[in-house]
Amino acid sequence: MSDGRLPVQRRWIRWVIGAVVTLLILAIGWVAIRGISAVSEMQAVASSASQMRGFIADGELERAELVAPRVAQHAATAHDLTSDPIWRGFEFVPWLGANFTAVREVAEVADSVASDAVAPVLEIAGGIDLASFGFTGSKIDLAPLAEVEAPLAAASATLSAAETQAQQINADAALPPLADAVREMRDVVTEAATVVGALHGASVLLPPMLGADGPRTYVVAMQNNAELRSDGGIVGSLALMRAERGTISVVQQASTADFPPLTDPLPLSESTVALFAEGPGLYVQNITSIPDFTEAGAMLALRWEMQFGQKVDGVIAIDAVVAAHLLEATGDITFGPFTANSETILSILLSEVYATFPDPVEQDAVFAQAANELFAAALTRGDPQKLIAAFAVAAEENRIRIWSAHPEEETLLAASTLGGTLPVDGPRGPYVGVLLNDATGAKMDYYTEASISTAVGVCRGEPTTQVRVTWTNGAPADAEQTLPQYVTGNGIYGVHAGSVRTMIAIYGPEGANVRAVDRDGAEEGVQTTTLGTRSVVQHTVLLEPGESTTVTVSFTGTGAGDRLTRLQHTPTIGTPDTTRAEFTCE
Template sequence: MSGRTRRRARAARPARAKRVVLLSLGALALVVVACSVWVGARAAISYGDVSAARAEASAAVAAVAADPVSAASRSDRLRAVAARLEDAEGLTGDVVWRASEIVPFVGANLRSYRLTVEALHEAVGRGLTPVVTDLARLETAVSLADRTVDTETVAGAAAGLRTAERALERGRTMLREAESGPLLPPLASGVREAEELVDGLHGTVSSLSVAARVLPGAIGGARAKNYALLFNNNAELRTTGGIAGAMSELTADGGRIELGRQLVPEDLNPPAGAAIPVTPEERALFGTRLGSYIQNVNLTPDFSRSGELTAAHWRAALGAELDGVVSIDTASIGLLLEATGPITVDGRVLNKDNASKVLLRDVYLEIGGRDQQDAFFGELTRVMFDKLFGAGTGTVPVLKALGMAVDQGRISIWLADGELQRELAGGPLAGPLAQLTDDGAPVGVFLADETAGKMDTFLEGSVTATCHAPAATPSAGDTGKSGTGKASTGKASTGKKTGRTVTATATLVSTAPEDIASYPWVVTGPHVPDLTTGHIRTQVQFATTDSLRPTRVSVDGEAVTAITRVIDGHSVSIATVDLAPGAVSVVVAEFAALPTRSPTVERIVATPTATEFEHYAEPGTCG
């Protein structure tokens, strides 16, 4: 080869390489464009299916909730909705779509959209559609007028409802995953709407699933069952809502429910020196009064223990065994009256609007004497029972009102049968402590009155929970200024992450009037040592899962020595505050997460009250 030829060859190589690169880039660009068109087209088609299906599903869910008897007639419509969602899921699940999910920002939105579609299909196709017939059967299985439940029909729906409940749980998990990443506002809004729909479905189906597994054994079977009904008065707070100021006996035989004897605390409280034994941990937290008075069985947030103590009181005082304990608070009466209409008790008309005022305040100002007040609440129980189980009362409105009370933590149940009790575990019916979980609610704030009056009609405030993820410590030798303007120590640091914590805060406000000291002693309480008449003394309990350890408790910014013990595997820390009329106090508890645990905060479990209390949790993962 001549020199000229070699020079031409060398000159041609860069040109050929450039052409190859350009051709490759062109091909890659073509592939990207083709993939974009492919994904965009499929997204557009699926979006139409999803939008129509979501609207139809929302309408169908609302219709089924309003009239479960007609649910079976909507099964064809729901199947059509599920088919639309299945088509949309098919459009978002191919290899091209999945590969596009790795593209920065765009990929996060594609993944979120796919997961939302899958979640909706799971919820409607496998969660709701297969059980609409069961929902209709369940509604007809309950006859309020006859005070009966067809336990065989209820038991027959248990398996299908459990399968549906699990499908809805999977849908909720997918939607939680869909929330992660930088999402476009319209998509983020769509995910939230889908969550509301699936969460609502899950709550309904989960409650019915538990009922279908528990009711046949709890009120059916070969023998009659005996239960204690504790009527909790929110005017004097305890962890489940209030003191057990009135008690009733309930019997269930072959699915039929009857109201038995009406009791007052004096019928069950043991004589001096004969208190029900409590554990050393319980004694340190609550004193011996936990076992001395039936009114105090729910000082502890562990409702299983409250049930055991109630059964012990019942056995000792009446010589009878209990199959369970049902606790319901005063504020639930207003919810039920919205479903049943007004009632008249001892000449007083109670309705959904005035029930709390009459029961928590007027009774103590207008009815003189503890015996007369006890008689009023006993009459209230009888009249309310007759109204609930009377002709003309709609089953669906009553069940909705009960469901709302359960969701608010106003109803708790303990069952002596361990197998049935395990079915309640983790749900709101199991009581305050049992609801704590690393998956969303690792901390709870519970209140108990120590004024011994009815002052909690004047107690308002808020409870909050916040998760603090790890933060990196300064690098070695950093001697600069901190963000607060204070000089740092200048000491070498490790650069490791620290500070995995959860903070729970209770803000308490007294709305008592200035002349509260002139109110009857039954309102302000008997003389309590070191407590001024008209002030409110409250025990604030902070309880956590075993993933958290208490590190500091403060009252109004000052650290205090809190009493801390472990109950049923949960840490419980207690601080006490006194409030003058108009005063505000802030109690803060800080907890450190164990290195191997990553609890998430989505909600806070708290004592239900009849006054204004805001519950807020700042979502986050402590890990």
Template sequence: MTMRRSDVLREQRGDDLRDTALREGARRRRRRARRRTWVARPATLVAVVCLLVLVLWMGMRVNQARAAYAGVAEEVATLQALADDDLVALSSRDLAPIIFSLDELGRDVSRLQRAVTLPPGVHQIAEHLPWIGARYRAGHDMLKVAALLSEAGETTAQVGREMLVAMEATGVSADGSRPSGTWLDILGRHQAELERVAAQVDEAQRIRAQLDEEALPAPARKRLPALDRALARVGDFGDLMGPDLPALQAALGGNGPVRYLVLFQNPAELRPSGGFPGTMGLVTLERGQLRDYQIFSSHELTQDYMRQRQERRPQPWPIEQYFPQDGFLLHDATWWADFPRGAAVTMEMYAETDWPPIDGIIALQPTVVSDLLRITGPITLSVDGEDREITADNVYAEIERQRRMRRAGNLDATHHKELIALIGEALIERMKTGDRQMLARMAASLLPAAEHRDLQFYASDPAVQAMADRQGWTGRLIPEEGVPTLAVNFANMAINKASLAMQPRLTLTLEGPENGQRRATLDVELEHLGSDDEDPLYGGFQRWWTEVLLPEGSAWIASDPSALPDPEALNGGSYQIDLFPGQTGRVHVEFTMPDAPSLLLRRQPGVRTAEVTVVDARCQQSREVSLTNDVKVDLASLCR
């Protein structure tokens, strides 16, 4: 069919319109593309600039971090070298470089914290990123610990320097004058700063306990043991420098003179609290200084008590049973294994005498005197016209030498209690004239003695007593409330000095738990190490009153031998074991105890070191310990 001309023209015009539309669309697309290009170019340029700035920022931060880390490492190495020295030998001048290093360490740690902290917003995001977040948080936690400890250390060193200056100026012995400030006065003036130090140490310990060690880089992980040792060292003094500081000041005469009755316990006459106190002393402290002292036989005080007592007190059952006397006497009043109980009774009896009032009681084992002599060095005393050198190793033997001489018929020989007084006086005079380093070492030796119960402390001031309880210095029968405790206490009821010739051994066997309880057996073995050839006073017959404390919630089932009819016996009963030289006696106790993850084995002061074996009968695995101090046994790990 032939198209008309008009149709052809219309079709051509349509094609032209379509071409025009296509060309117009293309032009519009090109214009939009050009507009997008002009917009994108500045945006890209800004992004590039931001990226360059970020790279430069990170580079600067990396360089800053490296410089700060190098400073931290250098100061830590310096402080570790200083810590390896004998810290108690440091003088006030020696503390100056330590203070400087701690200040520099704090500055470097702050620089390092700033260098590794991302900008706000990014910091919070980074903490929650997978893999990266854990490492970012761990690194910051480690730096927080370092910052807290460096600031706490600097404050402590500054206060310590002031204390040393005061001690070097005034000493530890009061001479009747009123110095401008003793070392204890300085300590009190800085109470607020020291409380802040205690809070910083607590916070550092909290962060360390939650630290993700695996997220730390290897160099940081290598430093964790040193950090833990540092935290352990300062942690022991955290309470003393914080909430317990006012009570510590009061205990040392910071609020006025305080007087203590000191008991020198003889482990050869073993009692549950540590030994018979044949020699005693009175010591007065004021503002942290020794004001006066005297040493005397305990019988002097007991005789005065008997003349002035208001009534005859009933005796504990073992004393009434084995060596009854004219009522309960003052020198026996610390009979019980729980030292605060006996000390409180002693103070009540003492108050009935006309002796000067006392504020507390301190009991000492001979090992404390030996420790002090190791620090002061030997002392030479004129005894019966002969110069005798008293050392840390022979002090007890020298005292007993005088007793043996008198037993051999030399009644002109100096009485052993007189020699104890001479040794005590010589030590105190050595302390009064000693340099600061010696005094610091002597004071430091008393802390482990108190922790091991070779030194036991009691105060009538409730705040002071509470402080001593928290520090573990009071010799309580149950050292930690709520912690399952097993204790076996001995007393030689034969009137002799043979207690040191007895070796105790204990075996505790535990069955598997059932309904929250574990059946257990305790076997106590007592071996007489003496011989028939010895002086019977030291190696003769022994009659052992043995008392057993079972963990709270335990139930006694049976025993061999039978328990004594002791109305005050603890929940495990008390038993009598008679031994001649070379013999071995035993006590067997069966009981149930609550299932617990751990058990505290309590050490009795004065007794020969007890060897203890704890056995889990399910797997026959055991742990053996020597009770040189209290030991906490992890029962849950025995069968792992």
């Protein structure tokens, strides 16, 4: 006869199950409470960081210093809440685990940035005004820069490591609210790394480059985006600038007419010849077709030396859009019959000048006046804080390229975006790129526009990266009748007036191979070569007014299919529409 009790073994099993369920419920409650608290702390980090960035941008560093401890406290708390063994254990739970991992990694990044980067940068605020970086009129105060180099170096290293870690966080695997938080924090870290890295680079490079140890001279090449080249646009005019003890002045100007074509081309890299033949080695206007500015900058310096017998310390290339950014800091300028502001300068320089002055000699004279007025305004009446912001935006858009004849400086420049080298793939992900070069022989790119998409996935078992470029000729249908002949080219180079001929080069990740190429869904003959270890494919397309074409290149192999793939492209007048598209295996 049973006494109603379960056998010992069954009771033991129930106790174990009950204990496990109880512990699981407690664990879930534990991580839920800590998770809610951690997300709240991270939201506080984002809010305080945004407030602090605003104070720094406004030059109110004392107020930024008051906010910094709050950022550090919230970040440290979030890190503590997501670092215990129970939290780490939940990272292995299928489907949900990625969310726990993402929150922990974001908290780690935020804590590292707040404690090891933000505090050191703000501690040097008393030594230099970060809002203007010592810039007053045509002079930069070089003295404080050496003092802040070391703390900026430490902060830059911390932020660089944090950015690499942040980029590795898989936001796509997290739930939408958490994914948005991860992406927001990632953007904040990238922005901070870029700004502090630029400040550190400036603290190292500005003193010698601006003549702290003796006078320096630099060729400034101004590019016209209405006739595209890989680095931005055709070289339209040049100037010689002198820097001595932080004081900057313009000492000479020249037009491309001062640089007649060479009889024998200067030596070029194999990839440059494969893409553009000998043009960059013969014509100064075409040197910026070279996509690596370490090669292009040295060649521009050589052409200046050959023409004027003056050795220079470096070359700076800027495009027309930089002028628009600078006028936001300087206000209006007047040159020839024009008065320009930041809203009108591009239409004047890239369109109206040609309609008003059909003679290229008169055009060059107006461009020289514009450059003179722009430099004078920037060096004498520009608001320092706005000038620094204008240069920062232009640099971020890859519209400023710098080459130095001094090897130690060139090494530092080549490692930065200002150096204009081909990108280097690494832990932050591989690069793909699009180079646009006009072959119309005119100024029709004022009417063109591009949209670029990238997609990554697996196709037939192989990781694949696709780059798709849509190129549009937006010129009016009656361009042949309504636009100046100098703008359309008037058929001189075999292109019907109003049409646009463009060379579109697309390169893939380092070590990847070209798997498929098509234009508007059909195969056609293309140029293929390599840029370093990158495969590159170049189409030459001809579009009538209103026409568009789409070029697609798929890459497989090393670096292909990486979700961290990043894009670089030729700076155009308007920023191309760049998107990450859904991958389709064709």
